[in-house]
């Protein structure tokens with residue numbers, strides 16, 4: 001079981017759960033959305049409870065196996081009334097289930113961060129902390145921001161920086177005294193510099209940006225990648241388009257040395273009620289880094305296709321994120337009509353990712 005502790009130095013220390021002390025494993029999930037029918041489909045009025053135990057059940061073995069699992073939470077946990085699109089507030093059970101699945105870090109800077117004003121930002125952070133989840137991207141106040149950002153994850157003697165930004169907040173103002181990290185290239189450059197001053201040896205940006213439902217990259221996505229190239233960032237992971245977008249490896253020079261910047265523009269939805277073209281699937285991104293000499297470097301990476309199966313029985317819907325492999329090999333059985341929908345999305349997403357340097361099996365970047 002992974003635990004993250006806040007030390008006096010404000011680094012988040014992660015005891016290792018993997019065998020190799022020279023390798024740190026990361027897993028990234030895309031958008032965790034909470035649409036109205038997802039929120040209420042399992043509501044039990046007798047006990048006044050919500051049951052989301054199915055959501056991550058089939059990916060728990062993948063998520064809990066890595067050193068650090070990170071996901072984007074595209075809702076607030078602002079309390080009642082619980083609402084879906086367009087102003088999200090989900091029951092706290094969502095945070096509980098993320099923790100149960102093995103997620104460690106929740107990125108909160110996205111276009112729905114301000115959906116419920118100040119209480120939405122503050123209470124979301126409080127609930128994530130209550131359930132033992134580390135968070136990055138939005139802050140209750142400037143003190144918290146200054147003390148906790150950039151997020152430095154410390155494990156196996158390494159310090160890894162995780163930065164998180166959103167292109168915007170759907171036109172909603174950022175509530176007074178709170179902080180929501182916006183894509184601002186000058187600020188990102190400053191944050192990268194600060195991360196290095198804090199000792200970060202590997203730098204990750206989780207960006208919330210892109211054009212929804214299409215493959216064409218947005219201005220914000222390109223801006224973040226340009227900053228990443230210029231300042232020697234190691235990994236950029238994206239979400240927001242609700243569909244999977246391509247993965248690139250970009251050779252860059254940093255301090256006179258060649259290295260690879262890995263960019264996954266959009267992981268698509270991890271879970272949602274969206275059913276239109278290709279929004280019902282996504283990918284998990286697994287990235288391992290390795291200590292070589294005194295440096296931590298990109299070691300190997302792969303993607304894992306997932307699909308959201310909506311089981312309908314007794315008038316209730318249950319949502320399950322299922323790895324494609326478990327559907328294909330029959331470990332998870334679903335009705336034929338659902339299988340056909342799954343397979344269409346799986347084939348489409350594979351056609352997007354197949355030309356990329358990454359595959360469904362590990363691709364190695366070091367000898």
Ligand SMILES: [Zn+2]
Nearest residue numbers: 074110111240
């Ligand atoms: Zn979004």
